[in-house]
Amino acid sequence: MTGSRRSTPGAAGNAPVPDAPAGVPPAERAGEEVAAGATLPGEHAAPGEHGAGATPGAVSRGPLPGARRWVVAHGSALFAIAVALVAVGYFVEALHYQRGTSAQPGPGLFPQVVAVAIFVAAAGTAVTTWRTPPPTDGEAADHHAFRPVTVVVGAVLFVSTIHPIGFFFAAGLALIVVEVGMGVRNLFRVALYSLLLAFVAQLLFVDVLNLDFFSNVHFLSLPCPPAS
Amino acid sequence: MSLATGLQQGFDVAFTWRNVGASAAGVTIGTTFGIFPGFGPTTLIAILLGFTVGLPPDTGIIMLVGIYFGTQYGDSISAILMRAPSEPNAVMLALDGHEIARRGRPGPALAVAAMGSFVGSLVGLVGLGLAAPSLGHVATYLSSADYTSIAVFGIVALSVVSPGARWRNLTAMLLGVTLSTVGLDPVAGIDRFTFGNLQLAQGIPIAPVAIGVFGFAEVLSIAAGSAARERVRSIRFRDIWPNRAEVKEALPASARGAAIGFPLGVPPGPTLAVATYASHALERAKSRRRYGDDRPAIAAVAGPKAADEAAVAGHLVTMVALGLAFSPVTAMLLSGLELHGIQPGPLFIAQHASLFWGIVISILIGSVILLVINVPLIGVWVQLLRTPTPELLAGLTVFMLTGAYAIRNSTFDMWIVVVMGAIGYVMRRYRFPAALLVIGLVLGSVLEVNLREALATSRGDVGTFVQHPVSATLLALSVVLVATAPLWNLAGRWRATRGSVGKGDGA
Known part of the structure; x- marks a missing residue:
């Protein structure tokens, strides 16, 4: 998992520099073929069609079975x-x-x-x-074929658990599943970000915007209408 | 109503604290999210649509317009700095713009893009103000046979002219048309394809489908790719400003781009990309004559950007006057209007004059806010690109599902997002244009209602479609498009070659 590690000869000042996201296991970085040269969606696909294949930074993992x-x-x-x-x-x-x-x-x-x-x-x-x-x-x-599946699983968990366990816990659960599925192995980071994002989402959508959501936790003592 | 009176009315609506605040919030939110590769205007508007439902109609729509402008600019940032545009119309910015950034002047490239956006918006709003009422007036004389032919022409034009294989385009479009038939029959009032599900009886709403196909599918696509992004270094405030020569080169290019973009934006089809391609080709040719091939042209950043904005205003003309959407962005804005209980069409300007002119002025407000607030804060937006991808995708998943829920307080809509997101992802994966599915959904109901009405009023005489001049012309054009389809293939190949030539020029 890496960015498009294109060389930037002659770049000055604000030129793009390569980076790989934190929290990615070293094993996953090892053995990757670095995509050569800059990639542009239009180069992979016709305009309007670019999708995952066009994502800059895609890595090659060799031929498929x-x-x-x-x-x-x-x-x-x-x-x-x-x-x-x-x-x-x-x-x-x-x-x-x-x-x-x-x-x-x-x-x-x-x-x-x-x-x-x-x-x-x-x-x-x-x-x-x-x-x-x-x-x-x-x-x-x-492609990382498994990752979209974990995102879908996270989304399904969120929608199906929001009624029984409430917005805050359902959001937290979905965030944990998606982050772990995306390859973050640092559990402390997963827990911290999930808690933080779920807290912000709960505060924004349920307590401030007062969305008619299934919620059993309130961080602000604002009234919440009954769930439909 | 004269243009001056209309603009005055628009100022009265748009220049309230609430609406200016909504525009500023929209621009800021749009730039904040739009800077991330993959999240273009269509995706972002789809995700954020639900959150404008609680606002008054004028405020909600003005906020959506602001989100659009902000996202467009955010997309320019990722195109120029990272060479990673989210929408095809930003591809041209990534050529010369990225090369200018690579040579150490990213600030001026971004500022000039904002300048082009401003000029394009100005030309676009004047064009919209002049053309939409006239077309709206003409549209009141259109019959159901004409509307049927307009929808047929839209489906044929988008299938033939859109990039990619025609069969796949048509399949995607017809999938959307299929979805439009689910729910209560618009004439007879009986349930169709609901399988006893009460939620399906209300039909499949556009907004959750769009959130799924654009937003959730984008998250899945980014997750499937390695999704790592280039990190860009911060840009200092004093490095933003273009010099006099650059401004002198960029301003006329912006005017040329806007002049190309607006008329190209009015007819149905993927004309946003065509407008930016045309403007880029023109500016590159001019620059090549003056400076040779090696030098990236700042005019080739300003021109396409202006063409893009003006072409969107051209799209809005068709959307406002006919109530039809032929591009993903206008499909989203149409959906936004419908969520607020407003149906665009021939009577829209007569019945909602203040809202229409408010939208026109909000384009001006959005582009001014963009220029005044967002450009000096380029350094701040660039910092956002350091957000780690897993957390970003996880947060967006929860965010867009919540947004879908907010539209009708319905968990069913969240399921629609998940299912349509998965379908949209598979479609993208195998090069089916998922955007056409949403446009098919919009056009499908228009097509069915008008087709049945036209047949009923003509007592089953199919000749009615060739007896009306507008209808006959559009059907003839549809036949011509189908007959000349191989030529469009050649044009598509030429554009692809131009893209790689431009890349060669730039890089």
């Missing part, structure tokens, strides 16, 4: 096939609604037309990307 590489290489096509399957399900469900006539269109007409259109579009995507997988799809080696 065969099965995973196959899935990644055909990811676009697989996603398109999934969308096509959804379109089929959507069409079947749309058949339950009246299509009506052209003079008096019913609630089923538009969804059925859209279902056919999206099926065609998804099938077109699947065919074109299966035959010629986009070259950038092979860049999956640059």
Whole structure:
């Protein structure tokens, strides 16, 4: 995990300097290939499409194992096939609604037309990307595939525990999960930041903004309306 | 209403302590978050939308406009200092701007970007003030067949002209259209695709979807990449100011950029990026003739920035006058207006004249605040870039879920954010433009309601779509776009080549 360690010859004064975030285990830093040269989202992807692959500082961890590489290489096509399957399900469900006539269109007409259109579009995507997988799809080696999962787990924990345990504890729990998932191994730092952020969030959203949140802890004695 | 009367009305609305304070807060919040790579205007507005719900409509919208300007400037900072723009329209700033920063003058590059932003905003607000009421007046004569064709043209244009594969663009757009059909049928009033879920019966709201697709998916994308950022050294106050020669070069470039940007921003399509590309190409060509290839041009920072701001004002014309959004940012602002119970469209300016002119003036206020407060504080914003990534992402996760909850006090909206965020992440991962999903969601309901109305009023005669001149023209343009799709592919490749040529120029 490192920044784009580009050299900055001739840079003076305020030139960017390389940095790696604290709290990252040395093992994770070791053996990384440093991305050569400056990266710009437009270089990896067309404008508007940049995402993780375009994140400056992406590191290469070598080739992926065969099965995973196959899935990644055909990811676009697989996603398109999934969308096509959804379109089929959507069409079947749309058949339950009246299509009506052209003079008096019913609630089923538009969804059925859209279902056919999206099926065609998804099938077109699947065919074109299966035959010629986009070259950038092979860049999956640059990703920490597990980290987004931990962020989603943190978010799910926050939403599902906010009712039973209240905003402060749910936020704290989510913060801990996301930070640990992001690779912070210093437990003191995790606890400190989580407590601090949860405290600030509770103070701001529940006590000051008085959001109608499920809250069983109040740091300010402001009234909180009952949860909906 | 004349422009002068309208502007007077706008000043009355916008120049209250509350609204100026909201604008200043929006600009500051926007810059604070926008400085982090990955968090562009669309993402930030999506995240913060929910927190403006409790405010009066004029204050809430003015704050969103302020957030937009602040984020745009924050994005310029990360583009120029770190070569890490969050939105495609800031890519051009990262070329010459970053090279100027590398050569030891980051302060003037950032100040000139703010200057370009100011000039672009000024031109944009005059254009918006003049064009939107006229287009709004014309729009009152449009029929449902015309609106149907406008939506079809928007879907076709964005699918064909947007960067990336057309099939994928169309798939993403139609996914959004699909989502728009969930909930109560707008004509017959029966539940569709709700599977007995009462929350789904109300339909899938735009705001949580946008927070998920833009905000949460961005967090997931940053988490998936190594997410480390370059550290930049602090910038001293005295190093910010451009010299006279730089100002002399930047001001005309800003005017040229704004003149290019505004007209390009009005039609549907990814015209923000096109406007900045065009302005950058023009300024690079002028600079190349004068100084040769080696020297980065300060004009190529000011021009694209002005073009960007003016093009956004052009987008706002379509949004305000027709009530349609053809870009992610305007989709967000449209969603913001709807959250406050205001529906833009042909009657918007007539019914909410003070709010419209208030928005126009808030553009001016936002850009002045940006220039007066934010530019001298560049050093402070740069310090924020030292926030550790894990804590930033963890905090943003909680923050945006809370924001989604705040919109309707609904945990269901938080689930929408999580699900749409995961879908948006997978879409980005495999190069499906997730932004088009949100635009499809916006256009889908417009398309269905007007299509059914047009068919009902014409008693099922599909010829109605070619009998109305506006509708016929737009449908013909849609056919032309589809027929000329290979040419757009070539244009996309040319732009990509230009990007790498510019990189070569710059670096």
